[in-house]
Amino acid sequence: MRPVRPVQVDAPSPRVAAANAVAEATKIRLHELLIEELEHGALEGLAPEQQREAVIKAARELLVQEGLQLGGVPRDELLEAVADEALGLGPLEPLLRDPSISEVMVNDIDKVYFEREGRIFRSPVRFRDKQHVMRIIERIVAPLGRRIDESSPMVDARLPDGSRVNITIPPASPKAPTITIRKFRADKMRMADLIAVGALSEQTAEFLAMCVRAHLNIIVSGGTGTGKTTLLNALSAFIPNTERIITIEDPAELRLQQDHVITLEARPASIEGKNQIKQRDLVRNCLRMRPDRIIVGEVRGEEAFDMLQAMNTGHDGSISTIHANNPREALSRLENMVLMAGMDLPSRAIREQIASAIHIFIQLSRLQDGSRKVTHVTEVSGMEGDTITLQDIFLFKLDRVDEDGKVHGSMRPTGIRPGFAHKFAIAGIELPSSLFGTGEGW
Template sequence: MAVFKNFTSTRTAPVPDGEAPRTATGQAVLPRRSQIKSILPQRGSARVSPPVTDRTAPSAATTSWFQLKQKMHENLLEQMNLSIIDQVDTAELRREVNAIVLQNLEDEDVSLGSDTFNRLINELMDEVLGLGPLEPLLADPTISDILVNGADHVFVERKGLLERIASGFHDEKHLLRIIDKIVSRVGRRIDESQPWVDARLPDGSRVNAIVRPCAIDGPSLSIRKFSADKLTMDKLVAFGALSEEAAIFLAAAVKARLNILISGGTGSGKTTMLNALSSHIDRHQRIVTIEDAAELQLQQDHVVRLETRPANAEGRGEISQRLLVRNALRMRPDRIVIGECRGSEAFDMLQAMNTGHDGSMTTIHANTARDALSRLEQMVIMMGSELPMSAVRSQIGAGIHLVIQLNRLADGRRRITSISEVTGLEGEAVLMQDIFAFTRKGIGEDGTVLGHFGPTGVRPQTGDVLAAAGYALPADIFRDAEGPN
């Protein structure tokens, strides 16, 4: 089929996004061939034709809509030179897509209304330039997580609660193509030999994907979105995640360069809290961040971001967090920030905290502050060293100053449940005391968890350290005066 047959040479004025070019008489026309050839491939280019889907088409017409979109998408991919598509202006590319689709609809003798045509163009643009059915979900500010359990099951999280939505994926191949598009952008791969991968989107959103044979029911994709509106400590206080007094204490702790461990379960807000705390770091200090998949969004100018690398197909070339921590120590850092401690790098992190890199921070998966310290012990043991447990606990007692525990409550809200101080060792036991804590009071009629977050009445031993650093805090901040939260 000749895609560009019967095109008119009538010059057209620029048109708004989503509208087809038209002649002076109002008839839809195609642009000149010279406007299109810049993205056409050479003859004999390989044809790529993944399926395309629709998220909003009426159920009675779903099959025909899928087929139409798939055919239009196949034709676009057949005619476009995808290797230079990123060099074409989006508005110009949209006009060219409009023209090609109009010609194909004419050849197929298909008539579409203006709204339907615009929807078709929008979804084809998402497929060509973006992540297809994921694009509207990524653009929705109310969605914090996108969970794809196979091509037919898509869930999103809004305000801490999960809900199922209509799947926008046509089949497993379509989902696999989107996953491959995500991971290839950051130089990673996913296939049967490496069936899972951690990656990130350009905006910093965290991505995890796993495919067959490990994913029995088909590819699974999890996206933890990062809000474009950065959450500061003031905003966390306004949302009720912690009290104003606790925010003042934490700000002073970061400025005074206390070492902080942020603990919590999956989706409890650990990375958000780490980003918020980092805003109090002096902008003149050199910060080195180390992550499996880069997602921290520090606001300082002097930041060096390091990211791990998985092994290649031959099992070589892996760069672990531990190797990066060791390298970071040679980079003259003022502070080291590890996105998440999950293995033997915990030992090197403790070493750094005990050898002059004060003010370092990291996160860890644990249900309580006490469990967080136990997990640190286990990670050091996993390293395979023969260090006695007393030496490990001594490192923890001397290196960690504060443990911030976060939890996702039953009503979906994320909040700090305790801020604990590590006070040292007694025998072989690491001692801790809660400075601030959340006390649950019950469940409201609307399902909201009721409770009070405030000081426990214990004055922290680190108060002298804060005062010496010029951040003396009034005693009222730590006075136990329970009130409404």
């Protein structure tokens, strides 16, 4: 599948570059003066909006007092940039404020990219130097109680607004420090929104809603950035409000709409290497908390064994996500993760556990035009010898790719009725045969 290539931006003309240099010098000087002006706790106790107003007011006064040049940049724009530098993440703030941007990536001081609607663009913003990048990195990690230096050159954390951030510095990234921020979406997409953007069909969504209500164990699989957590949030809306839900994540991203929700979050080890809380510990603990539903944000290690055990011992209706390129690969990854738990079990025993625990895989893919779509809804139908058998219930069928590279296609039923239909009958859910079509489209 063709990768989504970044869109380049043209370099500024010498005249514009000179004006930008003047504006940058003014911004640096204003920032230095503001540090002196506001150093005695003048902003303490103020709300973020009030802090910003105070900084902009002080910067405006200093601009007049010092007679600083604007370099052709509008005054308000310069003042906003100074406030971003003093209170936020500097040149990244405009990108973080833009609701249409889903991810921000800093590769070097002058190589900043962002993702919008599945496509990657190069931003004109830049840092002054590598020390400027490091200052922003320190501003990110300091409030989180995390450390980043040569002995610990990587940090994976969550910003106060819920956005995920990954940072690497030399020697882990020898050329330059890097920052990757996956923005937290406050208005989580519901199933109707996913249907509207073409991520799946109404028919498929109706079936998945029935699967959640019937307490089927579901694994959402897909690559990085395909929308696994988004779909998991949408699926959770079909869980009745009367059930007790426990979520286990690293880091916490889910925002469920039900009242009776308990959130458990894994924690990395401290600087001294102590007080780590693993996802496996949380899965084990939640079994003692009387859950009706267990939702594991992402299975990535030894906790897979305990999750399968829970699914096989009366905790039906569990949902989780896993990184995989297709349902068959997701099975292999689950088997490998169970082995990571140190259980000396034969492969057949592990596969039997998986086959009896999981009812359905939902595969998400990011297509060549950047769109994210459900491509498989696949039933785990049992075992044949030592092999787990799968059968597709819905599949994405590609119709064409137009001249602009946009993918056209739709989710269609294969005509196969799932073998777990009795689960719907037990839950009092009528499963119409018309939902599965005849499979003639294939």
